[in-house]
Amino acid sequence: MGDGRSPCLGRLPLPSVFIGEAYLQSEAANRTLCLILDVRMPGLSGLELQRLLTDQHSIVPIIFITAFPDERTRQQAIEGGAVCYLSKSYGVEGLLDCIRLAVEQSGNHRAAQ
Secondary structure, eight states, X not given: OTTSBOSSSTTOBOOOOOOHHHHHHSGGGGTOSOEEEESSOSSSOHHHHHHHHHXXXXXXXXXXXXXXXXXXXXXXXXXXXXXXXXXXXXXHHHHHHHHHHHHHXXXXXXXXX
16 A cells, blocks of 8 residues: 555545645545445535535535434435435445545536546
């Protein structure tokens, strides 16, 4: 993994870690293939960040992960366009499936632009 690539996802770059506000102001926001957000993050919550990105017409696919799953929050995330909503008891394959789906969706959006 020394080359900055993920062995599970082929040649995709490894992710960067940001807090919501910092992500919005970073250069990474312009080249992100997908976001993995915790519902409860310091500062902006994952849902608040999703709303801000939607308001900015962002097309980056979002995967939500939470240790506190509830149906209302899941519904908000999915209605807001989230690709997946996982509780922290998710399996690695489940997360990888969501990442593959999000990256595929990201590629389709970028090709259409």
